[in-house]
Structures are given as structure tokens and as C-alpha cells.
Amino acid sequence: MLINKIYNHKAYKLLLTLALFIGITLPLLAQNSGIASTLSPIPSTVQSSNKLVISLNGDWKFEQTGKKGNIKVPGEWVMQGYTVNAGETATYSREFHIPDAWKGNRIKLRFDGVSSHAIVKINGKKLAGHEGSFVPFEIDITDALKTGANLLQVEVQANTISDILACTSQYAVHTVGGILRNVTLFALPEIHLADLTVVTTLEDNYSNATLHLKALINNQGQHATSGLAHYTLTDASGKIIADLKAPWAAISGQQSALLNTDIAVKNAIKWNTDQPYLYTLTTALIVDGKTTESHHQKIGFRQVEVKGNQVFVNGMPIKLRGVNRHAVHPLTGRAISDDLELKDAELFKQANCNYIRTSHYPPSERFLAIADSIGLFVENESSLTWIQHGASPIWKLWNYKDEKFYPYMLAANIEKMQAGKTLLR
Numbered sequence: 001m002l003i004n005k006i007y008n009h010k011a012y013k014l015l016l017t018l019a020l021f022i023g024i025t026l027p028l029l030a031q032n033s034g035i036a037s038t039l040s041p042i043p044s045t046v047q048s049s050n051k052l053v054i055s056l057n058g059d060w061k062f063e064q065t066g067k068k069g070n071i072k073v074p075g076e077w078v079m080q081g082y083t084v085n086a087g088e089t090a091t092y093s094r095e096f097h098i099p100d101a102w103k104g105n106r107i108k109l110r111f112d113g114v115s116s117h118a119i120v121k122i123n124g125k126k127l128a129g130h131e132g133s134f135v136p137f138e139i140d141i142t143d144a145l146k147t148g149a150n151l152l153q154v155e156v157q158a159n160t161i162s163d164i165l166a167c168t169s170q171y172a173v174h175t176v177g178g179i180l181r182n183v184t185l186f187a188l189p190e191i192h193l194a195d196l197t198v199v200t201t202l203e204d205n206y207s208n209a210t211l212h213l214k215a216l217i218n219n220q221g222q223h224a225t226s227g228l229a230h231y232t233l234t235d236a237s238g239k240i241i242a243d244l245k246a247p248w249a250a251i252s253g254q255q256s257a258l259l260n261t262d263i264a265v266k267n268a269i270k271w272n273t274d275q276p277y278l279y280t281l282t283t284a285l286i287v288d289g290k291t292t293e294s295h296h297q298k299i300g301f302r303q304v305e306v307k308g309n310q311v312f313v314n315g316m317p318i319k320l321r322g323v324n325r326h327a328v329h330p331l332t333g334r335a336i337s338d339d340l341e342l343k344d345a346e347l348f349k350q351a352n353c354n355y356i357r358t359s360h361y362p363p364s365e366r367f368l369a370i371a372d373s374i375g376l377f378v379e380n381e382s383s384l385t386w387i388q389h390g391a392s393p394i395w396k397l398w399n400y401k402d403e404k405f406y407p408y409m410l411a412a413n414i415e416k417m418q419a420g421k422t423l424l425r
Contacts (some may be wrong), residue, residue: 029131037344038187038419039419040108040195041196041281041297042191043193043293044294045291045294045387046234047189047290047291048291049287050101051099053184053185054099054186055185056152056185057073060072060092060093060094061092061093062091062092064088064091065088067082071092072176072232074112074113074179074180074181074183075332075333076165076180078175078176079335080330082265083088083273085158085159086158087160087171088157089156090156090178091153091156092153092154093152093153094152096150096152097149098185099261104155105187106185106188106190107145107186107187108139108140108186108187108188109122109185110136110139110182110183111138111154111364112180112184112364113135114133114179114181114353115178116133116156116158116160116162116163117129117130117160117162119154119155120153122151122153124147124153125144131411132383132412133162133166133168133383134180134383134416135214135363135383135419136181136415141150141240150259158177159176162412164384164385164394166359167391167394168314168361168383169361170393172334173238179304180335188293189292189293191217191218191219191221191285192217192292193215193216194217194218196215196216198211198299199212199256200300200301201303202270204267206303207266207268208265208266209264210264210313211261211262211264211265213260213262214258214337217248217251221253221254222254223253224251224253224300227249227288228246228247229248229259229283230283230284230291231244231246231280231282233282234280234282234283235280236277238344242263242264244263270301270302271292272375275378276372276375278298278300281299282295293395298372302314303315321352321355322350322353322377324357324359326359327358327361327364327367341366343372345367348376349374352378355377355378356371356377358378360380360383361382362380362420363378364382364420365419378418381413383416
């Protein structure tokens with residue numbers, strides 16, 4: 001379960017409260033704010049290919065002023081013997097090939113976290129820039145690709161404004177930098193699921209539930225196309241609980257449409273930290289009678305309410321027992337393997353914790369999924385946590401109310417929430 005934390009700015013609280021509770025989707029809020037934060041759900045199946053995802057983790061070439069070598073991705077550069085000082089830039093590069101079966105699809109490149117400013121190039125062409133650590137971002141690289149080997153380059157600048165505002169390198173006591181989390185290639189059909197927001201609510205008796213779904217359908221083809229979103233909800237044993245097809249009207253080429261669907265679930269088995277029961281939601285897109293893409297995710301039904309100074313889950317008062325958690329390892333720094341993410345969560349659970357504060361940046365989506373599965377509340381902290389705070393010396397020099405900082409503050413919160421919102425809500 002995600003508890004989103006935003007500090008000391010009423011405007012941010014209002015914007016994000018509206019996004020969550022009045023039904024404005026984060027992708028639309030991001031577009032209106034000039035922040036490109038839509039993350040396509042990585043598909044479980046695509047019609048034209050059995051191989052859906054290519055990991056670009058592993059050995060990359062690394063170059064900085066006066067020094068060349070190899071480096072492991074994901075990983076912090078300082079933990080691998082490279083010193084990149086504040087403001088300096090280092091370049092990562094590697095070659096990759098696109099499978100023949102992916103022809104005709106849109107090819108997406110996803111970074112789960114780069115610290116702290118990244119410029120991404122394919123075959124020498126700049127495709128995107130991104131400011132901000134510990135949050136994923138996605139790029140459509142289709143039009144820059146060529147037959148055979150393709151060259152991917154990522155220019156990473158250290159200790160830029162997002163790092164300074166978040167005090168990331170300050171409290172780490174070294175310049176945190178590099179490609180810190182997974183890098184992934186994946187293929188999507190031209191008409192695809194560009195975003196999926198999942199919210200669950202329980203009725204007053206905490207028995208029956210409603211699954212609220214907002215699917216953003218993106219048509220990157222040239223012709224108007226209609227179709228269906230086929231939702232299937234199954235319980236932990238695989239039994240089908242709900243099965244619903246939601247049609248969308250023709251979407252013009254290069255346009256998107258938002259599809260809102262509610263699914264009623266009677267006598268829902270509820271999620272709590274002692275019994276973290278999860279359903280499986282399958283979302284399939286059907287075009288011209290054929291399933292072109294499908295996506296699986298875990299869903300938990302749970303109602304969280306705050307009354308006075310108490311937190312209630314499914315109508316029952318609870319006590320939060322938890323600790324602060326840094327995603328850190330003595331040998332790899334801020335780059336944590338999936339196995340270590342799991343080990344951390346298991347140790348917290350064995351220590352009788354039911355609550356984790358992620359200090360002071362968002363955890364990986366992998367950690368959030370593990371927390372859902374074993375029964376941990378997570379306070380998902382943004383990488384911007386020291387506004388007007390004594391721990392941050394920068395606010396003695398800068399005015400946090402200066403509007404020039406607003407886009408960075410807004411992005412840190414929107415992109416964090418975008419990354420975790422398809423998990424348990």
C-alpha cells in the first residue's frame with residue numbers, strides 16, 4: 001500500500017489530492033504541467049512476438065574526461081572506481097539489436113532511475129533529456145532505429161538541480177551518480193495501453209468492492225481505430241471473479257483516449273498486512289477481433305481511512321510499526337539488486353514491522369510489489385524532502401517559494417506517483 005508524502009507546499013498537496021481523489025489522471029496532469037511522465041505498462045503478451053522485453057543491464061562502456069573503461073549497469077559509478085564530481089558529465093554507451101519479430105511495433109526504452117540528469121541518444125540522435133533521480137522514465141525510440149546494431153548513449157551529469165534540491169549527494173556524503181536502476185527495451189503495438197490507473201473502494205460494510213479502472217489507449221498509427229479493453233479478475237486460486245469488455249470509440253491516428261470502467265466485486269477478500277491477499281487483473285486490448293496486447297498485475301482490496309489521530313484499515317484501527325529504509329548496500333551503493341530488495345522486505349517483516357518509510361527517495365517498483373505481496377505499508381517518499389528544513393543548507397541561500405523551483409518540485413512528486421500507481425492502491 002502506498003502512502004504518498006509531500007512536504008510544505010499547499011499547491012502541491014491540492015494538485016495531487018485532485019489527481020488521486022477527483023479522478024484527474026496523472027498522465028493528463030503531467031501533460032498540462034509540461035512533465036512527460038506517462039509510463040506504459042510493460043506487456044505480458046504482444047501478438048507479434050513471444051520475446052517482449054530485453055534487459056540492457058550488464059556491461060556498458062564508460063567514458064569521462066581523461067578516463068575510459070567498463071561499468072556495470074545498474075550501479076553507482078563511485079562504487080566501481082570512478083570519480084565524477086558535481087556538475088561533471090560521464091557517458092555510458094552500448095550496442096543493441098532489435099528482434100525481427102518486433103517489426104511494426106513501437107519500441108520503448110525505459111530507465112528505472114538515473115542520477116541526476118540524463119541525455120539519451122540513439123545512433124547519435126538526441127531523443128530525450130530527464131532531470132531527477134530514483135524515478136523511471138520512458139522514451140519511444142522507434143523512429144531513430146536502424147537495421148542491425150544500434151548505439152545507445154546516455155550522458156549523465158552529476159549533482160544537478162534535482163540532486164541539490166533533494167540533498168541526495170549531501171546526506172550520502174559522496175556524489176551519487178550513474179544509471180542506478182534497470183534499463184529495459186520492450187515492444188508495444190501501434191494501438192496500445194499507454195497507462196493504467198487502478199483504484200479500489202469498499203462499501204460501507206467493508207464487504208463488497210468496486211474496481212475503478214482508467215485506461216489510456218494510445219493510437220500511434222495513422223488510421224482511426226476502435227476496439228475493446230477486456231478485463232479479467234481472478235482470485236489467488238485462478239477462479240474468474242469478474243469478466244468485462246469495455247469498448248472504445250474510434251481513436252484517430254496519433255491521438256489518445258481515456259477509457260473509464262468500474263467493476264463490482266461482491267464479498268471481496270480484503271488485503272491487510274497479516275493476510276496480504278492479492279487478486280490478478282488481466283487487461284487485454286482487442287482490435288479487429290484479435291488480442292494485440294495483454295498485461296497482468298496484482299490487485300488488493302483495502303480501504304484506508306484517517307479519523308482523528310487513528311488510522312483504520314477495512315474499518316479496524318491499526319498501529320503502524322516501522323522503520324526508515326535506505327535502498328543502499330555497502331558494495332553497490334544506491335543500486336540494489338532484486339534479490340536484495342526481497343531480502344530487505346523479508347527482514348523487516350520478520351522484525352514485526354508492518355510499515356516502511358522510504359527515506360529519502362522513492363523505492364523501486366520491485367520493492368513496492370514485494371511489499372504488497374508480503375504485507376507491508378510503504379510511505380513512498382519523494383526525492384524532495386527537505387523544503388525549509390534545517391537539514392538542507394541550500395534553503396539558506398535559495399528561496400523555496402521562487403517559482404523557478406516549482407517544475408522540479410512538481411516533477412519529483414508526479415513521477416514518483418506515476419511509477420507506483422499501478423501497484424496496490
